[in-house]
Amino acid sequence: MQPTGLRLAAAAIVVAPALGLSAPAQAAGPTADCLGEEGATVEEARLDGEVPQEILRRSQLADTAAEFTRELCAATDLDEARTVVERHADALWRSAVERVQSPDEPDGANGGNRDRGGKDGEQLSAGDDRPLYWARLGMTSALNRWQPDFSLDAADRAGLVAETDRRSRGQADADFPEEYGSSDVKRVVVTGFDPFQLDNDVRQANPSGAAALALDGAVIETADGVVVVEAMLFPVRWRDFTDGTVERALVPHHAGERPADAVITVSQGRDGQFDLEQHNGAWRGGFDDNENEGTEEIAPIPDGVPTVTPQPQWSDSTLDAEAVIDATDGSPFPVIHNTGVTEIPEGETEPVFRPDGPTPGSEARAGGGGDYLSNEIAYRNTLLRDATEGDIPAGHVHTPILHLATGDAVTDPQFEADRTAVVDQVRAIVTAAARP
Structure with a gap:
């Protein structure tokens, strides 16, 4: 995620069974006597706009917040409030995954990304990640104003x-079933x-979110064996990363x-x-997040998690880039192995771009993925791998x-087609990376 905005012929996709969503309901705002007017965050305040509504x-998530x-x-x-939170947040994630993987949609087993129509009143295509985002904000806004x-x-x-x-991001639902322990x-x-x-542009979607929803629980059968996927989402907020949301979610998997x-x-x-980003940097550039906040600094590592000391400036990918590129040859989008970084060389004061990666002793100013939250989640993930000595x-x-x-349209045919192509190619990349 920058601050700018395979085919596997032998592979077959099997998706977890649907969970039985009810029919679409008319949107109902979360108005109730127990809610005040104050307390919503900057991010939640956008929910009142015409496009989110x-x-x-x-x-199919219209009535979630109400x-x-x-x-x-x-x-x-x-205690009762906690029970309400757990039940509804878990249900929101399950409903969002089911919606994207809806078997009622054409090609539903491949993510259900085909269009349902373009006019207001018609349902958005199943593969759209945005309903989950706005439904979640309706719930957290209610809690903040409660x-x-x-x-x-x-x-x-x-x-x-x-x-x-x-819970509504799937972070509490990422345990692999025991039958896939082989x-x-x-x-x-x-x-x-x-x-x-x-x-x-408040209409923004994120194909990485759509891909995660489409892949959660997927069982991908290839000529080389089975790949099972568990997926989760993360917020575009610096404070969550500072507080350790990535480590809490990923440490059990490392x-x-x-x-x-x-x-x-x-x-x-x-x-x-x-882009397959090779080098991840410790520097956060401070570009505004979804709460319009940002500070330039070294990414802080939370206490109590596995880490490397002293904190390294760089942590690298161990994805087999060559295997991924070979496996996705002929796909709609080229796959590039990106090895460039921006660094301050040892003993110097000004940042320079290095196309072939960092030099010894340098200070990070941007990884291959930049200096925003995508670079930071990559850095935190690969740092956990190094700290746990994972191979x-x-x-x-x-x-x-x-x-x-x-x-003003919130969808269009090209947008839908591009999202379908991106999600399908993410699936192919993940499969190739898991079984190079």
Whole structure:
């Protein structure tokens, strides 16, 4: 994710069974007597706009926040509130995954990315990642504005918001089923991101999020064996990364009893191509996140997690770039092995670009993936691999940018077709990286 905006002939995709969504409902705002007017974050405040409301109206997640709020208002103590949060946040993730993988859609087993129509009132295509994003914000906004009848301190409220965020992103649902514990099965974690740069165009989607939703629970059968995927999403917010959201979610897959066989982070990058980022830097450039916040600094590592000391300036990908590029030859988008970085060479003060990677003793100023949150999640992931002495493929994939047509429409045929192509190619890249 920059701050700018394979085919496997022998592979067959088997997706987990659907969970039985109800029919689409009309959007209902989370208005209730227990909600105040104040408390929403900068990110949540965008939810009142026409575009977010249209996206929710045209999705199967339209009533999510209203139903959540009704039960939240009925909670009589913190324990009841926690139960409401856990149930609804888990259900939101499951519903969003099912929606993207809907068997009722043409090619549903491949992500359900085909268009359902373009006019307001018609349903958005199943593969759209944006309904989950806006539905989640409706839930966290309700929590931040909630005025319960019992005493609720700031720490407890923040804990409820954090749990909603974690569970509705699939981070609590990423355990691999026991039947896929065989050494012949490759177990792969794939991550994606929320839409971002919404003040530039609130219609923004993120193909990495769409790919994660399409791949969660996928069982991919190849000529070389089975690949099983668990996926999760991350916010475009510096504060969450500072607080250790990446490490909390990924440490079990690097250091657990049965670590994953590959951990691949994905985000949206630049026009017309995929990038496999080789070198990840410790520097965050401070570009505004989804809360319009940002600070230039070295990425802080949270206490209590495996790490390397002293903190290194660089941590590298172990994805087999050559195998991925060979396996995806002939795909819609070229796949580029990006080895460039920006560094301050040892003993110097000005940053320079190095096309072949960092030099010894240099200070990071941008990894191959830049100095935004995509570079940072790549750095944190590969640093965890190094700290746990893992010998697995771990690295970052940048997708092409998705563009919407000029005007006000929240979707269009080219946007839908491009997202389908990107998601299909992410699946191929993940498969090739897991079984090079």
